[in-house]
């Protein structure tokens with residue numbers, strides 16, 4: 001029987017309305033993004049794929065409050081204790097801080113007591129396979145290791161909203177698969193609301209409640225697909241027949257847009 005008093009749907013954690021962004025002025029202006037509308041429900045994992053230069057990072061930076069939209073509005077709803085965390089495409093870690101201090105950074109800002117902050121940082125470094133590098137400086141690490149430091153730093157604050165810009169792009173295939181599975185487990189247990197940008201269709205399908213396809217720049221959302229896998233889900237979905245079918249469908253959608261840009 002239907003619930004006679006259904007609870008109203010919770011308002012979205014992230015809401016964008018007619019968001020656009022232009023860089024520069026007059027003749028030299030680049031219309032980089034939009035207009036885009038987007039609602040991300042609490043606990044939802046949304047993946048965005050789209051051709052290079054279509055405005056994906058621009059959208060994420062607007063989401064993180066690092067950049068203002070040229071028009072439209074983007075709002076984020078979080079409590080003070082669980083902030084928004086962003087993982088940048090170019091890592092965004094500090095070269096003058098040790099690996100441990102980088103991972104502890106968000107916790108220091110939150111004024112988590114030093115002992116607890118160090119324990120949490122160590123836990124995340126261990127999960128990322130970096131425990132032995134706690135005292136190293138990022139310049140001495142490989143690209144993949146630097147990226148893992150950035151991931152550990154973002155996850156250590158137990159964010160309520162996680163904005164991730166191609167976080168696994170620099171990793172080798174094995175580690176990438178392991179971290180995808182870790183992220184699945186983590187976001188499903190904590191119900192973290194996530195906006196995740198990737199060039200990998202497989203990654204988007206494994207992780208996403210939905211996959212949004214962006215057009216060539218200025219990026220707009222042109223399609224939405226919902227991978228037909230129940231939650232909680234594991235990396236085993238990679239071998240489902242529906243997985244391959246959905247990947248082909250997404251590639252067809254994307255190929256048109258990549259072609260548009262290549263021909264331009």
Ligand SMILES: Nc1ncnc2c1ncn2[C@@H]1O[C@H](COP(=O)(O)OP(=O)(O)OP(=O)(O)O)[C@@H](O)[C@H]1O
Nearest residue numbers: 023024030032051052053054055056057058059217
């Ligand atoms: N600070 C900036 N000043 C001027 N132009 C910018 C700036 N940031 C981005 N752009 C331009 O805006 C467009 C979108 O850039 P953005 O980095 O958002 O693309 P993207 O989709 O993330 O690409 P990629 O997949 O290669 O990371 C590009 O044409 C880029 O050159």
Ligand SMILES: [Mg+2]
Nearest residue numbers: 056057058089
């Ligand atoms: Mg980008």
